[in-house]
Amino acid sequence: MGRELSAKSAVDRRTGCLFCGNAEGRFSSEEHVVALALGNSVESGLVSTELVIPPGEVCDKCNRRRLSLRDKALAEWPPISVFRSLGQIRNRRGRLVDAVADTRWHLKIDADDPRIFELWAIASTDATSGRDEVARALCKVAVEMRWLEDAVDARSERWNATAAAAIGGPLPPGLTLGLRQPDSIASIDLTPDAQVLVDAQSARLRMCCQLWVVGLRLSLLLDTPPPPLPDTAWWAVDPESGALSGPETMWASFAGQATRATRVHLERDESQLREGLRLPTGDEGSHLSLHPGQPDSPRSG
Numbered sequence: 001m002g003r004e005l006s007a008k009s010a011v012d013r014r015t016g017c018l019f020c021g022n023a024e025g026r027f028s029s030e031e032h033v034v035a036l037a038l039g040n041s042v043e044s045g046l047v048s049t050e051l052v053i054p055p056g057e058v059c060d061k062c063n064r065r066r067l068s069l070r071d072k073a074l075a076e077w078p079p080i081s082v083f084r085s086l087g088q089i090r091n092r093r094g095r096l097v098d099a100v101a102d103t104r105w106h107l108k109i110d111a112d113d114p115r116i117f118e119l120w121a122i123a124s125t126d127a128t129s130g131r132d133e134v135a136r137a138l139c140k141v142a143v144e145m146r147w148l149e150d151a152v153d154a155r156s157e158r159w160n161a162t163a164a165a166a167i168g169g170p171l172p173p174g175l176t177l178g179l180r181q182p183d184s185i186a187s188i189d190l191t192p193d194a195q196v197l198v199d200a201q202s203a204r205l206r207m208c209c210q211l212w213v214v215g216l217r218l219s220l221l222l223d224t225p226p227p228p229l230p231d232t233a234w235w236a237v238d239p240e241s242g243a244l245s246g247p248e249t250m251w252a253s254f255a256g257q258a259t260r261a262t263r264v265h266l267e268r269d270e271s272q273l274r275e276g277l278r279l280p281t282g283d284e285g286s287h288l289s290l291h292p293g294q295p296d297s298p299r300s301g
C-alpha cells in the first residue's frame with residue numbers, strides 16, 4: 001500500500017498563495033516560471049518578454065525562498081550546467097557562468113586544423129546530483145504553466161500534491177522525469193519555453209509538462225507512461241524510498257568544425273577554457289552524437 005496522502009492535503013489553494021494557500025504575508029514579486037539563470041531574462045538576449053506569474057499569486061516566502069531553491073537546483077544540475085555552459089547562457093547580470101561540480105570535460109583539437117574539435121562532456125545524474133530537486137522544479141513549472149492557462153484548475157485539489165512538491169514536499173507517486181538531448185548541433189535551440197498538457201477528464205491529475213532550456217528538453221509526467229523518445233533518459237519515483245531512480249550519468253559528445261578558432265591557453269586557466277568553447281553553428285560536416293548513460297572510453301587516437 002502507498003503512503004497516506006489524505007492527512008497532509010488539508011491545504012486549500014483556491015485562494016491565497018498558488019503554492020502554500022496562505023493568504024498572509026506579502027505578495028509583492030513576480031515569479032519567473034523558468035529561472036532567470038536559464039535564459040528567461042531580457043538580459044540573456046534569448047527572450048523579448050519574460051515568462052512570469054504576475055505579483056499577487058505567489059507569496060514572497062514561496063517565491064523568494066522555497067521556489068528559488070528549486071530554480072537554483074535546476075540551473076546547477078550537472079546536465080543542465082554542461083549545456084548552460086556550452087550554450088553560453090548569460091545570467092541576469094549579463095555574465096557567463098562556468099559548469100559546476102560533477103561535470104567532466106575532455107577536449108581534443110585537431111593538430112593541423114584547430115577549428116576541428118571533439119568534445120566530451122560527462123555529467124553526474126546520480127542520487128546526490130540533485131535530480132529529486134529537478135523534479136520538484138518541474139512541478140513548479142507545471143503548476144505555473146497550468147495557472148496561465150486555467151487558474152481555477154491549477155488551484156484545484158488535484159494539483160495539491162504537485163504544488164506541495166514544488167515547495168519542498170514529497171515527490172508525488174507515479175511521477176517520471178525525462179531528459180532529452182538535442183539530436184544535432186543544428187537543432188539546438190537555446191530559447192526557454194514550457195508547456196503543460198493535462199487530462200481534463202480525470203479526477204486524479206494526469207499530466208505531461210515539458211520544459212525547454214539550454215538546448216535540452218525536460219519532461220515531467222504524472223500517471224502517464226513515458227513516450228518512446230530517442231536519446232531520452234528517464235527517472236521514476238521509487239515507491240519504497242520516495243526518491244527518483246534511474247541513470248547515474250549522462251554524457252554528450254560533440255565533433256565538429258567551428259567557423260573560427262581562437263588560441264587560448266586551455267590548461268592554465270579554467271575561465272579561458274570557458275570562453276574558448278563555442279558551439280559550431282550548423283556548418284557542413286559538423287555533427288553531434290549524444291547518448292544517455294555510461295560512455296565508452298573516449299578514443300585517444
Ligand SMILES: [Zn+2]
Pocket residue numbers: 017018019020021022058059060061062063
Ligand atoms: Zn506561498
